[in-house]
Amino acid sequence: MRANLELIEQIRADSINDIESLTEMCQHMTLVTESIQQNYQALLVQNQLLTGKLLSIIDECTCREGKRCGRCLEILKTLGGENLEPKPDAVQKYQTLLTKLRKLG
Numbered sequence: 001m002r003a004n005l006e007l008i009e010q011i012r013a014d015s016i017n018d019i020e021s022l023t024e025m026c027q028h029m030t031l032v033t034e035s036i037q038q039n040y041q042a043l044l045v046q047n048q049l050l051t052g053k054l055l056s057i058i059d060e061c062t063c064r065e066g067k068r069c070g071r072c073l074e075i076l077k078t079l080g081g082e083n084l085e086p087k088p089d090a091v092q093k094y095q096t097l098l099t100k101l102r103k104l105g
């Protein structure tokens, strides 16, 4: 009888430990998720600022639409390129990842 009670007590203590480490893991995952989200937001804002800056350079240039100078054409090419704006499927992948992480947390 005493051994039985001790066993139950041990199982209870183990369970509490398991729940505590699980909670810690979830909290950690939440922090990781928030950190990724913040970094991504900062990146988007940075991209928007950069895009705005480059577009204002074109605006201030003496060349006109249809007859752009080499520099403006280069800027437009860059803005239309892959590196500046995140591709829709990249955003989609990121959101899928976030959803998975949230489910874990």
Ligand SMILES: [Zn+2]
Pocket: 058, 061, 062, 063, 064, 068, 069, 070, 071, 072, 073
């Ligand atoms: Zn120009």
